[in-house]
Amino acid sequence: MTEITETADFTVIGAGIVGLATAVELQRRHPGARVLVAGAGGPGGRCCNILPGPGSVRSP
Numbered sequence: 001m002t003e004i005t006e007t008a009d010f011t012v013i014g015a016g017i018v019g020l021a022t023a024v025e026l027q028r029r030h031p032g033a034r035v036l037v038a039g040a041g042g043p044g045g046r047c048c049n050i051l052p053g054p055g056s057v058r059s060p
């Protein structure tokens, strides 16, 4: 588990398409705000499910 030491104005949990779109929209509506996206993948891991990972049955 990664300890988050940064502070943020908004925290979005989950780095899937919905989470990332939400983060982009928050940034658009609140320029300069610090938006933190916390994904379950962790550093070096899969950060989101937008792109299929190895062995995925999803269409590329």
Ligand SMILES: Cc1cc2nc3c(=O)[nH]c(=O)nc-3n(C[C@H](O)[C@H](O)[C@H](O)COP(=O)(O)OP(=O)(O)OC[C@H]3O[C@@H](n4cnc5c(N)ncnc54)[C@H](O)[C@@H]3O)c2cc1C
Binding pocket: 013, 014, 015, 016, 017, 018, 019, 038, 039, 040, 041, 047, 048, 049, 050, 057, 058, 059, 060
């Ligand atoms: C097997 C399969 C195949 C699919 N194939 C296609 C396809 O070919 N084309 C297509 O358009 N759609 C496909 N889909 C659908 C597509 O994946 C979903 O509609 C889309 O990813 C949903 O986006 P989401 O952001 O809601 O969820 P996700 O993409 O699932 O994102 C949620 C994110 O939140 C994270 N998360 C969950 N809990 C926590 C937590 N407690 N803390 C931190 N992070 C957390 C997860 O790790 C994940 O990264 C497929 C789905 C499945 C299951």
